[in-house]
Amino acid sequence: MYQLKNWTLKNQTATGIILEVETRHTLHIDILEDRLIRVQLLKNGSYRLDRSWAVAPNGNAPIEGRNRASSDGFACPPFAFEQSEDSLTLGHGSSQGHHMQAPWSGLVRSCLNVR
DSSP states (O other): OOOOOOEEEEEEOSSEEEEEETTTEEEEEEEEETTEEEEEEEGGGSOSSSEESSOOTTSOOOTTOEETTOOTTSOOOOOEEEEOSSOEEEEETTEEEEESSOOHHHHHHHHHOBO
C-alpha cells in the first residue's frame, strides 16, 4: 500500500475541509452530526461511483442510492478549524480530528476517535 503523506489545504467548506493529497487525490472531511464525521478519499479527485447506500440520515437510503457528497438531512453543526505550519485540527463538541504530517491512516483513526 502506498503511503499518502503530502497534502495541502484546498478549501474550507460549510461542513468541513478539502485537502489535496499527493497533488492528484482529494480528501474530504465533513462534520455531519455531533458524533458523525464523513471521511472520503477520492482517487484522482473523483468518485468511482457517485452514489452511496452506506450512510443515510433517516437510516434508509433510497433504492437508487444517494449522492455521496450530499449532506441533506444531517445537522452539519458548526466546527472549529485551525491550521499551523505542520498540522490541521478540525473538531466540534466531543469529536476532534488532528493530523501532524503522519500517514493518513492515523488521520482517519483520529477523526473517528470520539472523546
